[in-house]
Amino acid sequence: MRLLLPAGTTETALIDGISAAGAAPELMEHTPSADVEILEYGEPVASPVTPVSPNGCPTPAAVTRAVREVVGFDVSVIDAGLTRSTAAPTVDLGVEPGTDVREGVAVSDANAAFDRGHDYGASLPDDEIMIGETVPGGTTTALGLLTALGEPAEVSSSLPENPLERKRRVVDDGLAASGLEPGDCEGEPLAAIEAVGDPVQPTVAGIAAGALEAGLEVTLAGGTQMVAVAAALRHRGIDAPLSIATTSFVADERGDRLADACERFDCELAVTDPGFDERDHVAMNRYCAGEAKEGVGMGGALSLVPDGRMCDVRDRLEAVCTRLGIEAEEGIDDERDGADATEGCRGP
Amino acid sequence: MRLLLPAGTTETALIDGISAAGAAPELMEHTPSADVEILEYGEPVASPVTPVSPNGCPTPAAVTRAVREVVGFDVSVIDAGLTRSTAAPTVDLGVEPGTDVREGVAVSDANAAFDRGHDYGASLPDDEIMIGETVPGGTTTALGLLTALGEPAEVSSSLPENPLERKRRVVDDGLAASGLEPGDCEGEPLAAIEAVGDPVQPTVAGIAAGALEAGLEVTLAGGTQMVAVAAALRHRGIDAPLSIATTSFVADERGDRLADACERFDCELAVTDPGFDERDHVAMNRYCAGEAKEGVGMGGALSLVPDGRMCDVRDRLEAVCTRLGIEAEEGIDDERDGADATEGCRGP
Numbered sequence: 001m002r003l004l005l006p007a008g009t010t011e012t013a014l015i016d017g018i019s020a021a022g023a024a025p026e027l028m029e030h031t032p033s034a035d036v037e038i039l040e041y042g043e044p045v046a047s048p049v050t051p052v053s054p055n056g057c058p059t060p061a062a063v064t065r066a067v068r069e070v071v072g073f074d075v076s077v078i079d080a081g082l083t084r085s086t087a088a089p090t091v092d093l094g095v096e097p098g099t100d101v102r103e104g105v106a107v108s109d110a111n112a113a114f115d116r117g118h119d120y121g122a123s124l125p126d127d128e129i130m131i132g133e134t135v136p137g138g139t140t141t142a143l144g145l146l147t148a149l150g151e152p153a154e155v156s157s158s159l160p161e162n163p164l165e166r167k168r169r170v171v172d173d174g175l176a177a178s179g180l181e182p183g184d185c186e187g188e189p190l191a192a193i194e195a196v197g198d199p200v201q202p203t204v205a206g207i208a209a210g211a212l213e214a215g216l217e218v219t220l221a222g223g224t225q226m227v228a229v230a231a232a233l234r235h236r237g238i239d240a241p242l243s244i245a246t247t248s249f250v251a252d253e254r255g256d257r258l259a260d261a262c263e264r265f266d267c268e269l270a271v272t273d274p275g276f277d278e279r280d281h282v283a284m285n286r287y288c289a290g291e292a293k294e295g296v297g298m299g300g301a302l303s304l305v306p307d308g309r310m311c312d313v314r315d316r317l318e319a320v321c322t323r324l325g326i327e328a329e330e331g332i333d334d335e336r337d338g339a340d341a342t343e344g345c346r347g348p
Numbered sequence: 349m350r351l352l353l354p355a356g357t358t359e360t361a362l363i364d365g366i367s368a369a370g371a372a373p374e375l376m377e378h379t380p381s382a383d384v385e386i387l388e389y390g391e392p393v394a395s396p397v398t399p400v401s402p403n404g405c406p407t408p409a410a411v412t413r414a415v416r417e418v419v420g421f422d423v424s425v426i427d428a429g430l431t432r433s434t435a436a437p438t439v440d441l442g443v444e445p446g447t448d449v450r451e452g453v454a455v456s457d458a459n460a461a462f463d464r465g466h467d468y469g470a471s472l473p474d475d476e477i478m479i480g481e482t483v484p485g486g487t488t489t490a491l492g493l494l495t496a497l498g499e500p501a502e503v504s505s506s507l508p509e510n511p512l513e514r515k516r517r518v519v520d521d522g523l524a525a526s527g528l529e530p531g532d533c534e535g536e537p538l539a540a541i542e543a544v545g546d547p548v549q550p551t552v553a554g555i556a557a558g559a560l561e562a563g564l565e566v567t568l569a570g571g572t573q574m575v576a577v578a579a580a581l582r583h584r585g586i587d588a589p590l591s592i593a594t595t596s597f598v599a600d601e602r603g604d605r606l607a608d609a610c611e612r613f614d615c616e617l618a619v620t621d622p623g624f625d626e627r628d629h630v631a632m633n634r635y636c637a638g639e640a641k642e643g644v645g646m647g648g649a650l651s652l653v654p655d656g657r658m659c660d661v662r663d664r665l666e667a668v669c670t671r672l673g674i675e676a677e678e679g680i681d682d683e684r685d686g687a688d689a690t691e692g693c694r695g696p
Contacts, residue, residue, distance in 0.1 A: 046467075076437050088437075092433070
């Protein structure tokens, strides 16, 4: 199994209050570059920023890395519009960073990104792939894409309290700036992305389209952002089987609406619960409180964990967190999981 | 263990008759881009070229990939002057392709490549790394570097008959074009590389220097090209422990001179024999006949194979060769290894 990870940026993320992917707006554009270093090397290498929220919630890259250290899967990172250099190896598809959706054109090279992603996806010799993403602001641009397509527009958030109304206003402003009404881009997903999307969307969609055409099994590893990509693929007339693999944190927030969306776009849905409630560790507590929830292929990676190994993933996550400078809270509930953490894993 | 693989090009490779890395000169500049795709995906992906000699000898990338499929180690490819795009993810250190050593300046950014490599190497969180290379023409530029440093100048070849005299003439012309005599760059390895080296050399040397400074264990994975890099490091005053891991094919050709060179530059030497004489397969026959010999970290990768698993590597190599379009010769000596190939591996 190979996890492909398009990583990019959009200035939409800098709009106040829409993303938790980075402690401060001016540091947010470093987040995807740091994420892919964590995935490749186990910790940030050249990045001046470690994506940990003020509450001590690490980027989902930490979880995906922890799974990788337990399960071992291939990762290929695709530069889908990074603004900051990264020490991680990246595939260069010539995709440019995205601009603020309120500026009229959000992704000027949406068609080219899709086409290059398509050629790349079609060329892969793998039998099955997962495609994840890291793009701060990505749920807002997912809302934009869904709205422009005229689809039910609901998305998740990396914040415990989803600032959905704020996102809707941003999308409304973006559509207005493009002279569009909701639903105007039905059947034209690349036009929707160009107007109110982000550069990771056409890259993921293109890779998926090319890989599906070449007969690969494709799983979109993510939550509502991947629902938006699935919608884009269906609106482009691609009807090959498609799966979405996400975390229980997204599924818990979205309730039945996630399953409904997957049914609407004819996607198999796999939801994996990493059992973070079994541990009293600040990072896992924050996920259980609704922070971060998904990203960097986390849900897809978790779906690869064999029965009985999730406890090992939690162990590795503690080790990754230590590398990221996150220490477990003091005064932990020893009775609940002290044995797990100190005596080794015995169960799922 | 992580294998770092700086991949680059030098126009020196285009000089008639000095390299076997590519069937024809005009295709040679694709070789490193194809090599790193083979390492990442198991076969060429975007590359229009599959590096297999007219005799059916595959690039050493095929062997390194076969080892990776058996042992599983991390690979990070560094763009050290590629001229052709590659679908493999690469770390961008901004290194430019090298020019013909006979043109006076062979590597205009040798100092910058070393410095960026140094910063990258110093930032790695690994405990130990191997550094390989893929650069057609690299043994000629190794000869150039050693000659400019005033060191015993003998190098291996990817051809069964080493065109050493031709290489010496190229190096002599290169030194003359730079206004240098042999030994003029003693203690100034970056000046030597600038004059008659290639861009992979300062990248490997810089990464090694940074990693050694940060306390990592460093193995140079290669043959005489890595002897030249070791010489460069010693001439720069770096006296940390250093190892060289290469193949028995290089060791067999070089005889005691390889061990002498390693002693001269205070390097531990590890030589691994992949037992290709156990199989009657065209690819392994060609290596036994002295073709290719080493490259793309092959000797280092082979050194990672645990006792008893080399037979599995040969099995995997057959599978990789099939993907590269190489079929085993007909009329194979069934008695010798038919059992190995068809009944599974039982021994080293």
